[in-house]
Amino acid sequence: MIVVEHVTKEFEKNINKREKVKFFADQDISFSASDGEIIGILGPNGAGKTTLLRMLAGILEPTEGVITFDHLNYQENEIEIKQQIAYLSGNTKIYDTLTTYELLKMCCDLYDVPKEKQENRIKEITDILKMTPFLYNKIANLSTGQTQKVNLARCLVHDPKYYILDEATTGLDIIASQIILDFIKKEKKRGKTILYSTHYMEEAENICDRVIMINKGKIIKEGIPDGIKKETKTTNLRDAFFSLLGGHNHEE
Amino acid sequence: MKSKIFVILKKEMRELFRDKKSLAMMLIIPFLIPVLVLGMSALFEFQMKEDEENKQLYFAYELTEMEKEIAEALELKVIIQSEEELTENLKQEKIDFYIGKDKNKNPNSFVINKGDITTNTALATLFIEHYKQQLQSNYLIENNLNPNLVLNMVTVEENVVDEKATEENYFANYIKNYAFLFIMMAIVVSATYPATDTTAGERERGTLETLLTFPVKSRDIIIGKYLSITLSSIITGIISLLLATVSLGISQQLFSLYKGLHMIYSMESIFYGIVVIIVYSFFISGLCIAIASKSKTFKEAQSALTPLNFISFFPGMIAFMIGTKSSLLLSCVPFLNFTMLFTDITNGTIHFGNILVMILSSVFYISLVLVFIIKQYKSERVLFVK
Numbered sequence: 214m215i216v217v218e219h220v221t222k223e224f225e226k227n228i229n230k231r232e233k234v235k236f237f238a239d240q241d242i243s244f245s246a247s248d249g250e251i252i253g254i255l256g257p258n259g260a261g262k263t264t265l266l267r268m269l270a271g272i273l274e275p276t277e278g279v280i281t282f283d284h285l286n287y288q289e290n291e292i293e294i295k296q297q298i299a300y301l302s303g304n305t306k307i308y309d310t311l312t313t314y315e316l317l318k319m320c321c322d323l324y325d326v327p328k329e330k331q332e333n334r335i336k337e338i339t340d341i342l343k344m345t346p347f348l349y350n351k352i353a354n355l356s357t358g359q360t361q362k363v364n365l366a367r368c369l370v371h372d373p374k375y376y377i378l379d380e381a382t383t384g385l386d387i388i389a390s391q392i393i394l395d396f397i398k399k400e401k402k403r404g405k406t407i408l409y410s411t412h413y414m415e416e417a418e419n420i421c422d423r424v425i426m427i428n429k430g431k432i433i434k435e436g437i438p439d440g441i442k443k444e445t446k447t448t449n450l451r452d453a454f455f456s457l458l459g460g461h462n463h464e465e
Numbered sequence: 466m467k468s469k470i471f472v473i474l475k476k477e478m479r480e481l482f483r484d485k486k487s488l489a490m491m492l493i494i495p496f497l498i499p500v501l502v503l504g505m506s507a508l509f510e511f512q513m514k515e516d517e518e519n520k521q522l523y524f525a526y527e528l529t530e531m532e533k534e535i536a537e538a539l540e541l542k543v544i545i546q547s548e549e550e551l552t553e554n555l556k557q558e559k560i561d562f563y564i565g566k567d568k569n570k571n572p573n574s575f576v577i578n579k580g581d582i583t584t585n586t587a588l589a590t591l592f593i594e595h596y597k598q599q600l601q602s603n604y605l606i607e608n609n610l611n612p613n614l615v616l617n618m619v620t621v622e623e624n625v626v627d628e629k630a631t632e633e634n635y636f637a638n639y640i641k642n643y644a645f646l647f648i649m650m651a652i653v654v655s656a657t658y659p660a661t662d663t664t665a666g667e668r669e670r671g672t673l674e675t676l677l678t679f680p681v682k683s684r685d686i687i688i689g690k691y692l693s694i695t696l697s698s699i700i701t702g703i704i705s706l707l708l709a710t711v712s713l714g715i716s717q718q719l720f721s722l723y724k725g726l727h728m729i730y731s732m733e734s735i736f737y738g739i740v741v742i743i744v745y746s747f748f749i750s751g752l753c754i755a756i757a758s759k760s761k762t763f764k765e766a767q768s769a770l771t772p773l774n775f776i777s778f779f780p781g782m783i784a785f786m787i788g789t790k791s792s793l794l795l796s797c798v799p800f801l802n803f804t805m806l807f808t809d810i811t812n813g814t815i816h817f818g819n820i821l822v823m824i825l826s827s828v829f830y831i832s833l834v835l836v837f838i839i840k841q842y843k844s845e846r847v848l849f850v851k
Contacts, residue, residue: 296680300678
């Protein structure tokens, strides 16, 4: 179970060469995610989704608040938590001088997959994602769809308990996006917890058990998609989001 | 923990050896060393032979019998031309100087006409000096005086203690020391590119974020990276040492200017040479990675590291030029200590105490740098350098 309690992230940015201003990317964010749940993190660009997910993935440290995974926190159990996490974002880049096999082997080593199980695990994932034809090709020579498959494969080698997916389908074609969405559904059935951020509201509506709507770093609504639609008297999450913003049909 | 450092190291080495630019940076300077050694040796030898062969003097008047005898005794080739002709040749830089006589003064008033103020006219002075001595001797003999007693009342002799120290060896030493100074430069160049690529470059490419999501301590990530840079520098250093030794060996066979010069051929010299290369690689790699990791972009890191190439080269070069000798105190001075100890090793004067002090002081500097880099990588600032 993931528990996020009163998490705030403050950044500094330069307004000119001498002056800096502080701003909150996320402010007082609290929610929890149970095992086998898909939580959608929704919001426009700049809402604070990526910062929140980076904090959940242990890349950034919250300025305030606590994040726990099965009662373990990053301050004391960074490695144990990261062993259980897979983080994939639309911007995730991988080492393109390596071959797919070399990358997966490296991931197995870094996630402490036992040596004797590594070959089987790589073969299993390669078969599932149909990557055999380009297993020994350099990643630099792969197509966008193939690269995203490799990216997904790297998240699977250690069979993680938690998936943190940040705009994972952004920029992908319909086939590559479907691979990711099918994968999410399969992993949910296996009892995995998935935090899924997107600004495609329809996509979230289809796969998420619960959604958390964020705007300007604050949670503006949390609940099941049908509940939110009912409450806002709308027919889809997009309209519900704008309704919650006070009827302003624009992103800031 | 150790195995994860090794995984990062393996990854970095794979990337390094598959990147043409990194490979070029690793090998470009080492392969310039033989060119430098053989080229400079050939140039100096040619110059010396040319100087030897070109012992000729130009005169603007007919020489007396005595002058002819002196020129013959000094093995000088005498060329006599008209004043106008010689002046024209001087203007056109065909000759450096010529000897004339001031007709308004006495018959022994010589004038050395030269192209510019810096022209070396030692040969003309030597000729005139001999001529003067001969005239003085003749005069003294005519007056029943012993020229040896009068002219040699005061004698000066230069005693060179080192039997091997000839002019030729000065040039050979010059080439040898520069060859080994180039090894230091090769190590810096070899460390610079991977340090930039593995820190600022990785951040710019976006793979650093991916790397930070793995269950690896930031300390292990940076140590893995640091070791890969060090390893590439050591490889460059050893290739450079090998090429420098081989090319000096070939030069010694081909060129006479290396006669009697000590070369780095003994096992002991090579062993200590490798020790200096290893310590220097650890030191310079730490410094490169510390500077590069503070830069926002690859380009910025490259600009920030450029002065390091000069800083690493100049102290050694200046010490070599002014003839500074190594000491325990100087063995603590970064950059200078490596070059000076390397010079000692190549000259066959190995001081174990100095090497030990260099190692200990370097371990101290490396530790400081590592603490700084680990701190830098522990913080999220490594992703968003300001």
